[in-house]
Amino acid sequence: MIPRTIRVVAVATTFGLGLLAAGCSSNSGGSQSASGNGTPTGTITVWARDAEKDFMGNLVKQYNSSHQVQAQLTIIPSANFVQKLGTAAAAGNGPDVSSLDLVFAPYFASTGVLEDITSTYDSLSYKDQFVPGHVAQSTWQGKIYALPFTGDASVLFYNKDLFKKAGLDPNKPPTTWAEIRSDAKKITALGKGTYGFTFAGACGGCNVFEFTPYIWASGGSVLSDDGKKATLDSSQVTDALQFYRDMWTDGSMPSAAETDSGNQQIPLFTTGKVGMTALGAFAIPSFDAAKMNYAATPLPGKDGGTASFAGGDVITVINGTKNPAGAADFVKWATDTQAQTWLAKNGSAPIRKDLLESVYAKQGQPYAEVAKGLEVGKVPFSVVENAIFNDNNGPWVKMIHDSVFTGNIQAAQSTGQQAAQKLIDQAS
Amino acid sequence: MSTSTASLNQKPLARGIRSTRGTGLSTQRKILGALFALPTVVMIATFFLVPLGMTFWMSFNRWPLLGKHKWIGLENYSTALSDSNFLQALKFTLEYTVIITPILLVFGFGLAVLVRRGDRPARFFQSVYFMPVAIGLASASFLWLFMTQSQIGPLWDLMRRIGLISATSNLFAGHWSSLMVVNAMVTWKVVGLQMLLLLSGLQSIPDEVSEAARVDGASGWQRLWYITVPLLRPTLALVLVFSVAGSLLAFDQFYIMTSGGPSNSTITAVYAIYRNSFIQFKLGYGAALSVLLMVILAIVSAIQMLLLRNTDHT
Structure with a gap:
């Protein structure tokens, strides 16, 4: 979790716990699969944290204007993102795709919330360019459950x-x-x-x-x-x-x-x-x-x-999606050169070494240092990272x-x- | 400070039902009455009884946020009784309650006496004192957090200028100083409500009683202690139960202002429940702690009611 995520208000009254845990979102997943020729179609729902509001909205727009699959973005408050995603996924009405603070990736992968996207990962020509910290966080028992998405480094x-x-x-x-x-x-x-x-x-x-x-x-x-x-x-x-x-x-x-x-x-x-x-x-x-x-x-x-600590988000396909082809298409696109170059120029470090060097580092001395840090950055790997480290x-x-x-x-x-x-x- | 207004409504409701007894209502009218009550019954069942039952059920399970839950009987409860973090949180919650309750009562009573006259200036100040009540607790916490922040807060600056603290003081670095800042905020925020409740109690005491005592030669203090306070007992009970219940359920002000610090010394019981449930994802354990807190709250409220029961009521 990046420290800019300052927790704002979370009001939990004592007796509301059961209610909070039981009935949260009712955002039903997207629909329908690939068309005959293999081009993914249909709609998908995408979740992101409020801290990502500005660039996510723009990215989704870019995606929709150039793809048959239409993505619909929902912004969730950072303070209860994990609870919301967890309860929605458990109840079978999670999104198709979610951006996720990378420290939570092992937890969600280990609990079966995320779809195994090893084959999508393997199909990427630039997979060797991904920064190692994000890939390590996306890996659970030898399989890939997320793709690197946005970066930062200390x-x-x-x-x-x-x-x-x-x-x-x-x-x-x-x-x-x-x-x-x-x-x-x-x-x-x-x-x-x-x-x-x-x-x-x-x-x-x-x-x-x-x-x-x-x-x-x-x-x-x-x-x-x-x-x-x-x-x-x-x-x-x-x-x-x-x-x-x-x-x-x-x-x-x-x-x-x-x-x-x-x-x-x-x-x-x-x-x-x-x-x-x-x-x-x-x-x-x-x-x-x-x-x-x-x-x-x-x-x-x-x-x-x-x-350096590698921070940022990974992007995931949620287990149980009704449109796996569309979801895979979106997460792939989110890591490609167009999307990542746009991100690099609009405030978020890309998670590919090639783009860190050719685009991001060129923006000035501090950016170049962050890029160097991100290329070697680490994250403590744990399913309870939040409870040990991020909890104030x-x-x-x-x-x-x-x-x-x-x-x-x-x-x-x-x-x-x-x-x-x-x-x-x-x-x- | 979350208090339910449901308890307030229950009395008149019960009385209303009782008064219809034996008046020989027709079956049709009884059904009609039941229909009128139905929406409330449904609301209470949906938003109060079902979650309560759910909380009980969860408390007997190991219930992670994700994955299968498992029946473990009373294990959560036995863990809770030896959980030093929770016991520490309970201890702090009691400490806070014991400190804040008399402060609120004394200031609330003092203000009520001040504005009792009910003339124009008194009514003006009554509104002024009540105003912070209309602000949300979270907003008020953020406001005070800023005002008391070292180096940048205006209240901090004022305290430094009058020599209360030094230029390097950080009010939130010490347990007592953080608690005092929170107490000041809570007093400012809720004393107006206490004042209003006590004022209505004071105004319901007939002037003649006090008048008679004065004629008999009772001093001001004697009249306060032997006339006003006893007659104010029902209102005092209400105010006490309100403020104790609110304090035992304190969360927002500490979550926002002290973040539980320094060194986790200002974590309240609800804060501990929040952490277990939503940071460590132990929902079953959090439910068990909620049930324990509810029991404690029920016992404390019952004791207060017993002690303040109007035994000499005619």
Whole structure:
């Protein structure tokens, strides 16, 4: 989940639970199959989150004007997208196609909601160009259940003006944790409410996006590759937590970091009060609008190396669709050169290496860094990714929060490890 | 703070039915009466009884969002009783209820006394105090979240200027300070309703009673304590049950303002139910927690009713 997805309001009254779970959407799926000559026809329904409203509407229009299959778009509020899709699919009245935050792909694939589209995937001439993070998330037990759709990746943004003022070389961004820490100290020393670094200390999704890369780049992990074992108590996690803790005790972070649930990083950076913060391409328009003099650089490991979190959406065919040919046609089209080039020029990183390099990276320095990050970006693979990492009250953010702001790293890690492992065990 | 108005309507309804007893209605009229009641019965069954029954049924199952559910008897309930997260949430909910209820009662009563005179200025202030009640709880939470945000909030800035907090203070970083911000918001938001209810109670006390006491030489405080409060008991009971039930079901204000923080210390019972059901997708377990909370709410309300029952009612 990209941190821009700030949860707004979800009102669940106690006794309404049964009602909520029982009767949700009644959006019946699309209809009818392929015509005689093999060209898909009929209609399909497509679901997407409200965060994708602008570009999805346009993409669907483009598709409809050039295809026999007619797609109908429904926008679902991000806050309850997963519940809606889950209950609708379980009741047999889900959409034919759905865009889906890639962190949820393993969960929906493992529960049989998604159609196996391995053959569609294999038929794509550009399948080797797909970024690896999205493909890994789309794979369940050797089969492909989704195609990559939209991309983003975490990078470290830094304010070049503040670097200059603090006597640092604006063309030499930090490449190790020690350099980030010392640069942050120098920027903080400028005074007048200036801070070297900030992060969203109360936001799970932000930190899986922005904090795990430090661990990965140092050779560590937060989960085993198969998602069965949590590794939150590993030494690389300890080091990364200590790194943030040190910057907090140095006074290099504003007090707002402690309770930031994801909506203060961008304003703090655009007002020129903060020297460095890790974010994704979604922040670039805000920085440009504020006429910032800034640049992006990869998130480093402890003593070098780099890593990135691959964010964005995958696009899926929902199991039970009445128009599988039409649905497959749409998801294929959504990854082709026309659609992805349009996306690249309209705010979302494409999920193909060829287009990242030939189109997206050409739009400027920060875009080029995001493109590099996305090409190697990773995602913790788990059917309970949301409960462990994205939940703002989950074990991941509690571990980070307690470590950085109270300093008892060992206790926080062991509590986090146990809670995360429990969530994994309960789900299996 | 979700409270049902159904309970309010039940009394007059019951009385109405009772009064028709023994008046020898014809069968036709009885059928007609039943037909008139039918829409309400259907509504209550559809929107109250069926979901309630469904919740009970789900609570005896392992019920994931996706996939098959499985009957597990009382396992969800036994898990709940040793679930430290839920018990912590219950403890916090009680803590919040115990703090906010007297605040609301005292301020509500105070305002009711202030606007009691009923002249033009009093009526003006009565409207002013009531105004926040008309705002949605979620909107009010967002408003206060912004106003109290460190560095950018006007209320935060005011507190810093008068020296209550320092320039680096973050009100949501501490358990007590976050709770106090939420309490302030809730008081501002709902005290007007409490005031209105208590005002109607106050106005129903005949002036003569107080007058007589004054003639007998009772002081202001004595009249308040021995005359007003006892006669206000039914209204007080209503206000108390309202505010306690609302507080025990608190969710929005904490979800929006504190996000359960710092470090999950302001997660209420409903918040915990929400997380289990819709983040961890354990719908059966969430249903069991809902049933437990309902039982607690029923017990607490029953105790309040018993304690405040008008025993000397004539």
